[in-house]
Amino acid sequence: MTLFDSPAFEGHEGVHAFFDEKSGLKCIIAVHSTARGPAAGGCRMWPFPSADAALEDALRLSRAMSYKNAMADLDLGGGKAVIIGDSRTQKTPVLFEAFGRAVEEVGGKYWTAEDVGVSPADLMHARKTTRYVAGLTGHDAASGDPSPVTAEGVFRGIALGVRRALNRDLDGVTVAIQGVGHVGAYLADKLHAAGAKLVITDVNEEALREVAERTGARVVAPGAIFDAEAEVFAPCALGGAINADTLPRLRAKVIAGGANNQLADLEIGRAVYEHGMLYLPDYVINGGGIINVAGEIRAIARGEAFDPAWVETKLARLMQTLDEILDLSKTEHRPTHEVANEIAKARISGAAEKRAAA
Ligand code: NAD
Numbered sequence: 321m322t323l324f325d326s327p328a329f330e331g332h333e334g335v336h337a338f339f340d341e342k343s344g345l346k347c348i349i350a351v352h353s354t355a356r357g358p359a360a361g362g363c364r365m366w367p368f369p370s371a372d373a374a375l376e377d378a379l380r381l382s383r384a385m386s387y388k389n390a391m392a393d394l395d396l397g398g399g400k401a402v403i404i405g406d407s408r409t410q411k412t413p414v415l416f417e418a419f420g421r422a423v424e425e426v427g428g429k430y431w432t433a434e435d436v437g438v439s440p441a442d443l444m445h446a447r448k449t450t451r452y453v454a455g456l457t458g459h460d461a462a463s464g465d466p467s468p469v470t471a472e473g474v475f476r477g478i479a480l481g482v483r484r485a486l487n488r489d490l491d492g493v494t495v496a497i498q499g500v501g502h503v504g505a506y507l508a509d510k511l512h513a514a515g516a517k518l519v520i521t522d523v524n525e526e527a528l529r530e531v532a533e534r535t536g537a538r539v540v541a542p543g544a545i546f547d548a549e550a551e552v553f554a555p556c557a558l559g560g561a562i563n564a565d566t567l568p569r570l571r572a573k574v575i576a577g578g579a580n581n582q583l584a585d586l587e588i589g590r591a592v593y594e595h596g597m598l599y600l601p602d603y604v605i606n607g608g609g610i611i612n613v614a615g616e617i618r619a620i621a622r623g624e625a626f627d628p629a630w631v632e633t634k635l636a637r638l639m640q641t642l643d644e645i646l647d648l649s650k651t652e653h654r655p656t657h658e659v660a661n662e663i664a665k666a667r668i669s670g671a672a673e674k675r676a677a678a
Pocket of ligand 1: 501521609
């Protein structure tokens, strides 16, 4: 299949591939839409098995960013960058300087930030060579690590889902968390403080041990998390956690987590609905991080300091939107992801029409 025939490519404004011999950088920047404003989305570093796999991920993630940014009511479009490489062994300052040059070449149509495998410290190197980078520390407009805000949104979303599906609060509810990295670890702390019981897994044993020590969580092997006795399943690792193999094993009533692209495909989302499980659309529940990043882009554009109150207002509004999606799903007897996709697409095409008319 060529790029233009790939279903994931559909609707993309541009896809940019970069290779830098000196640093070994191989990266793809996908710009899905700039209808609502410059595309914004994090940069992921991962040892993809092939360039095709990296491209597919970049395309899927960039479209999800368009939907996410529209849902959070941000003046931003959707894009994503992927760097092919192992973040544990292949990160160097020159690699991120080369990545910054790649971002700069896209000419302001794409703003980058952190994602899996990329930290604010890495982005400080990219900042030497591009203006279009947010999620940083150490300057007035800087918003810092977005993960705590992402986790806060996921935490509020889980509380909402539990209230709706189980008619109770989080005290005593068991939540199974897949992945206790940046988002998963903050989420675990918040859930523990709210009285939830935790079952956790990760392929990183050190992260697992630290979170288990802090929260008293029960640790299971990565493959066993799908069989855990839990009311809530919270995917916080990589995409595709909900698929034809895992869905029949899940006992949870609520699926709500921080990971992007949790559903392997749209059909599995319908199957989740038909199984009577409440799925909180990933790009809505995990929008806190990009709201935080948007706060930095906004502050840079206005020449002002970062304003956490603006972030909280947007996050609170996003949680209302999530509640409205769950309402519509219930009254119209439709899966939550279908309702969310429809709202996001309408917001993006509305902006595109407005721009075309201007
Ligand atoms: P992270 O890399 O810090 O954490 C991911 C964790 O998942 C790691 O600890 C990793 O070891 C673990 N993991 C990987 N494969 C696994 C597997 N098969 N089983 C169990 N654990 C596995 O990344 P993060 O920043 O916490 O992001 C987690 C997810 O949330 C990603 O999908 C990311 O795209 C999404 N997300 C993150 C943010 C944010 O603010 N960081 C915002 C929105 C969405």
